[in-house]
Amino acid sequence: MAGVRGNSAAQFPIxxxxxxxxxxxxxFDELDSGNATDLASLAGKTVIVGDFVQSGGANIPGQIAxxxxxxxxxxxxxxxxxxTKLVYPLVSLAIVLVALLGATLLPRRRRTLAYFGIVVAIPVALNIAAQLGVRVYGADALAMLAIFALFRLRARWAAKFQLVDAETGLPTLAALENDGEVAETVPAIVVARIHRFEEVRRSLPRDLHAEYLLRITGRLKAATRDARIYLGQGHMMVWTLAEKDPALLREHLEGLRALFSSPLIVGDQQVDVGITFGVDISPSPNVARRVASAVAVAETTNETYEPIAIADTASEEDLIWNISLQARIDAALASNEIYLAFQPKVLIQSGEIVGVEALVRWNDPERGQIPPDNFIRQCETAGRMSQLTRYVLEKGCLAGNAFDEAGLSIPVAVNISATLIHERQIVDMVAEVLDQTGFEPRHLTLEITxxxxxxxxxxxxxxxxxxAALGCKISMDDFGVGAASLEALLRLPFDELKIDRAFISQMLVNTKAEAIVKSILAMGKTMRIVVIAEGVEDTGxxxxxxxxxxIVAQGFGISRPVDFETILRNHNLGHSEALRNMV
Structure with missing residues (x-):
């Protein structure tokens, strides 16, 4: 009928x-009657003779039987x-899948528009394809779209369920974290920590638990009427305030604490409520991170000493830096960004250098000098203190050898964290480093911090x-700070102690500090151990x-931590000249 010749078995979409x-x-009966008009209308045309169908037959789009x-x-x-063109099922399915995956990567508002666009595009695409004579199999794609829609509806329902606490009807932290207005306006986020929360709940009948929470939120709203109180994990309640001035925030929260000085009435019982606050006032639009920051600082509060704590306003970039610091330390050790500086210990009478303290420093290519307290504490937290200590030991011993070869045979002191001397591993580490470097053990001082x-x-x-049996000297660093200092001095084998700078820096203005320093010096003389004054900032x-x-001192008033060559250069200048040039 079409006049097309070819493979009779070929298939194509109709x-x-x-x-x-x-x-x-x-x-057919009309033609059989011999109607000339009807017969004339068939001239030059192909006539198809088909059966008359009373029941059954073919069902085609728009027609049945x-x-x-x-x-x-x-x-x-x-x-x-x-x-006769055909778009196969897998092609249409792949197109829909790619569109859905792309839509899920968009922000929430744009994602909804993208879903709507996909739904509208399917019938439009089918209609255009029909006009162009292209047969599209879209059943699989439509089925996939329906399944995806069901999952999204379920997820939306679950998310909505998580936004409200079923027991009290209060919005949850998830609702706050998803609040776009908070992200845009960036107000202060306040977390109230309810003390003895679980104890009170255990003492109350179960049917009063919700009332207990609602009584607390009611009192919170007495001072913050327009605030929407969000219920956090257990003993946390959260809301936002437009005020971000720390002084005004503290004043407001102190007044709020005063409201809780009188007990709550829950049922027929009086309940005392202890409450403290954590606040985040950082400028970040990341609500979830700010909530976590306020919760973390609230956990550090206590009713007696620090009832209100404001989180550090470090930028998000700084926080990401701190989180990744552990990996950065490993890379810095490998690339020699972490290095040693040496602070001289001198005889006060003559200025002669009688030792150096090896101090670890970090010069990051992007951020410059990183404060030692920052990354050393991170090493302890991440369990990397042993690696850093070994690095400092090795570099310190190698520097000691270099000093000796240059004609300056002096002890090198290396700081050892007190957290490392609970295991014998530190003994093996020191022994291995001494053996590898060949450094004289009696010239190595281990300062226990x-x-x-x-x-x-x-x-x-x-x-x-x-x-000590290896031949090293053992020194107590920061003596006088911490309740265990005297007991540690009594029970541990120290050859040396260093008076903490907290006492040294006050000698000129505080007679008590001067008396404490003199007493420690006299005690050291009686015990026949070396006493070093650290933190000497001025000539007075x-x-x-x-x-x-x-007898021996160190500090910025004598010399800041300097490099190896500076130590040698000042040593060669002579004692009196060295004291004038090392500051």
């Missing part, structure tokens, strides 16, 4: 996008029009005795120490 009225149909010959007619029209953190003095004594303090009988 297009039913032809107007049925353009296909004339005549009853049609003679099967119509299927052949539409097929012939399809061939003659060249509408923060001795108040030693939790087991008996265990620490055993480890320090083993370190240095003179006072000399008059008090102190």
């Amino acid at each position: 297009s039913y996008n032809f107007d049925l009225s353009t296909i004339p149909a005549l009853e 049609m003679p099967w010959s119509y299927v052949d007619i539409y097929a012939a029209e399809t061939l003659m029009a060249g509408r 923060e001795t108040y953190r030693i939790s087991n003095l008996d265990l620490a004594a055993g480890v320090l005795h083993e370190l 303090t240095l003179t006072k120490l000399r008059e008090s009988g102190c």
Whole structure:
């Protein structure tokens, strides 16, 4: 019928996008009557003879129970029009999947518009394809779209369920974190920490738990009427305030604390409520991070000493830096960004260098000098203190060898965290470094920092005795700070102690500080151990120490931490000249 010759077994999709009225149909009985007009209308045309269908037959788009010959007619029209192109199911399914994946990457508001666009585009695309004579199999894509829609509706329902606490009807932290207005206006986020929360709940009947929470929120709203109170985990309640001035915030929250000085009435019981606050006033639009920051600082508060705490206003970039600091430390050690500076210890009378303290420093290519307290504490938290200590030990011993070769045979002191002397691993580490570097053990001083953190003095004594047996000197750093200093001095084998700068810096203005320093110097003389004054910032303090009988000192007033070459250069200048040039 189409006049197309080819493989009789070839298959192609039939297009039913032809107007049925353009296909004339005549009853055979009419032609049989010999009507000349009807016969004339058939001149030059192809006539298809089909069965008359009373029931059954072919169902085609828009028509039912049609003679099967119509299927052949539409097929012939399809061939003659060249509408035999076919888009396979996997192609349409892939297009829809890609569109859905792309939509999920958009922000929430744009994502909704994208979903709407996909739904509208499907019938439009099918209609355009039909006009172009392209048959599209879209059933699989539509099924996938329906399944995706069901999952999204379920997720939206679950998210909405999470936004409201079922027991009290209060909005949850999830509602706050998803609040676009808070992200745009960036108000202060306040977290109220309810003390003894679980104890009170255990003492109340279960049917009063919700009332207990609602009574608390009611009192909170008495001072912040327009605030929307969000319920956090257990003992936390959160709201926002437009005010971000720290002083005004503290004043407001102190007044709020005063409201809780009188007990709540829950049922027929009086309940005392202890409450403290954590606040985040950072400028970040990241609500979830700010809530977490306020919760974290609220956890550090207590009713007696610090009832109100404001989170550090570090930028999000700074926080990301701190989080990734552990990995950065490893890279910095490998690239020598972490290095040693040396602070001289000198005889006060003559200025002669009698030792150096190896101090770790970090010069980051992007941020410059990183404060030692920052990354050292991070090392302890991340369990990397052993790696950093070994690095400092190795570099310090190698520098000691270099000093000796240059004619300056002096002890090198290395700081050892008190957290490391609870295990014998530090003994093996020091022994290995001494063996590898060949450094003279008697020239290595191990300064134990923060001795108040030693939790087991008996265990620490055993480890320090083993370190002393290697030939090293053991020094107590920051003496006088921490409740355990005197007990540690009594029970641990120290050859040296360093008076903390907190006392040295006050000698000229505080007679108590001067008396404490003199007492420590006298105690050291009686115990026959070396006493070093650290933190000497000026010549007046240095003179006072000399008059008090102190022999060795270090500090910025004598020399800042400097590099290896500077130590040698000042040593070669002579003692008096060195004191004038090392400051």
